Amino acid sequence: MTNISPWLVLAGLGAFHGINPAMGWLFAVGLGLNRHSRRVVWLSLIPIAVGHTVSIAMVVAAVVTLGLIVDPRILNLAAGAMLLGWALYYALYGHRHRVRVGMRTGLVGLGLWSFMMATAHGAGLMLLPVVIPLCLSASPSHELLAAGSLPISLAAVAVHAGATLAVTAAVAGIVYEWAGLAFLRRGWINLDLIWTAALAATGLFLIL
Incomplete structure (x- = not known):
C-alpha cells in the first residue's frame, strides 16, 4: 500500500463516476x-x-476469489476479454436498457x-487493471492471505466509493443550489461514449 498511484487511479475513476449524471447526481437533484x-x-x-x-x-470479491485459484496472466486475459465484450455490448445496446425508476x-x-446502473455500466470491471496487481501480487493462496488481500480489497472499494460519493455530493449540491438543470439542455459531454472507449481501452491494456 506504499505506492500511491493505484489509489489515485481508484479515486480518479470514482470521481469520473461521480461526475456522470447516469450514476446518481441527476436523480438526486431531480428528486x-x-x-x-x-x-x-x-x-x-x-x-x-x-x-x-x-x-x-461484488466484482472485486469475485476477482480476488478467482485469483486464489487462477493464474494472474489468465485472469488478465479473461478480464480483458470481458471488458471488450462489455464495451461492445454497451455501445450497441446500452442505450436500450436504461433502468427506469x-x-x-x-x-x-x-x-x-x-446498483443496477453501476453494474450495467461495468463500473466494477473498470477497477480490474488496478485491483488485480494490487490485491493479487503474490501467487500461492497462503501468501495471498498472509499479505492481507482482503483488507487491501476493502480499502480499494472504500477509496473508489468515497471518491464517487464526494464528487456526486459536490455536483448535486452545486446543481441544486446554484446551477439548476437548464445547462443540460445547452450541452453536455457524452460521458457514455467516453466510458465505452475507456472500457475497450482497458480491455486491450489487460490483454496486451
Whole structure:
C-alpha cells in the first residue's frame, strides 16, 4: 500500500463516476426538485452510494476469489476479454436498457437503481487493471492471505466509493443550489461514449 498511484487511479475513476449524471447526481437533484426539499437531495446520496459500492464490491470479491485459484496472466486475459465484450455490448445496446425508476421511489428502490446502473455500466470491471496487481501480487493462496488481500480489497472499494460519493455530493449540491438543470439542455459531454472507449481501452491494456 506504499505506492500511491493505484489509489489515485481508484479515486480518479470514482470521481469520473461521480461526475456522470447516469450514476446518481441527476436523480438526486431531480428528486429534490420534485419534492422541493434540499434534505431529499442529501438523503438520496446514501442509497446511491450504497448501491454503487455493492456493485463494485461484488466484482472485486469475485476477482480476488478467482485469483486464489487462477493464474494472474489468465485472469488478465479473461478480464480483458470481458471488458471488450462489455464495451461492445454497451455501445450497441446500452442505450436500450436504461433502468427506469419513478420520482416516487423510496430509498430502497433508489439503492436498487444505483446498483443496477453501476453494474450495467461495468463500473466494477473498470477497477480490474488496478485491483488485480494490487490485491493479487503474490501467487500461492497462503501468501495471498498472509499479505492481507482482503483488507487491501476493502480499502480499494472504500477509496473508489468515497471518491464517487464526494464528487456526486459536490455536483448535486452545486446543481441544486446554484446551477439548476437548464445547462443540460445547452450541452453536455457524452460521458457514455467516453466510458465505452475507456472500457475497450482497458480491455486491450489487460490483454496486451
